[in-house]
Amino acid sequence: MTAGKTAKVDFGLEEQVVITTQAVEVTGERRLIEVKQGATIRGASAAEIRNLPVQTVAEVLQQQAGISTDADQIHIRGGRADESIFVINVWSTATS
Numbered sequence: 001m002t003a004g005k006t007a008k009v010d011f012g013l014e015e016q017v018v019i020t021t022q023a024v025e026v027t028g029e030r031r032l033i034e035v036k037q038g039a040t041i042r043g044a045s046a047a048e049i050r051n052l053p054v055q056t057v058a059e060v061l062q063q064q065a066g067i068s069t070d071a072d073q074i075h076i077r078g079g080r081a082d083e084s085i086f087v088i089n090v091w092s093t094a095t096s
Helices: 046-049 056-061
Strands: 065-068 073-076
Touching: 056 065, 056 073
Parallel strands: none
Antiparallel strands: 065 073
8 A cells, every 4th residue: 555545445344233122212392494484593692692702793793603794794604795684683671
């Protein structure tokens, strides 16, 4: 064999049967795919945002997977800036 070159290796595998004696039950609380939902929804709580090293909403978005910026435009998963919608719910638990 030579380093950096491909080499053909022939070998045999021995068959082995694995038996489990205990059944495993898997349950889920929500459907794997929401067919009525036409878009990806990602949420971040106020506590999560407070723990991020950010100062603006754009910086919060940049911390999320699949989001990038180019020429002051936000792109989600390679889409253009005019192909995305942002909904920001703001509420306060403080009483006056």
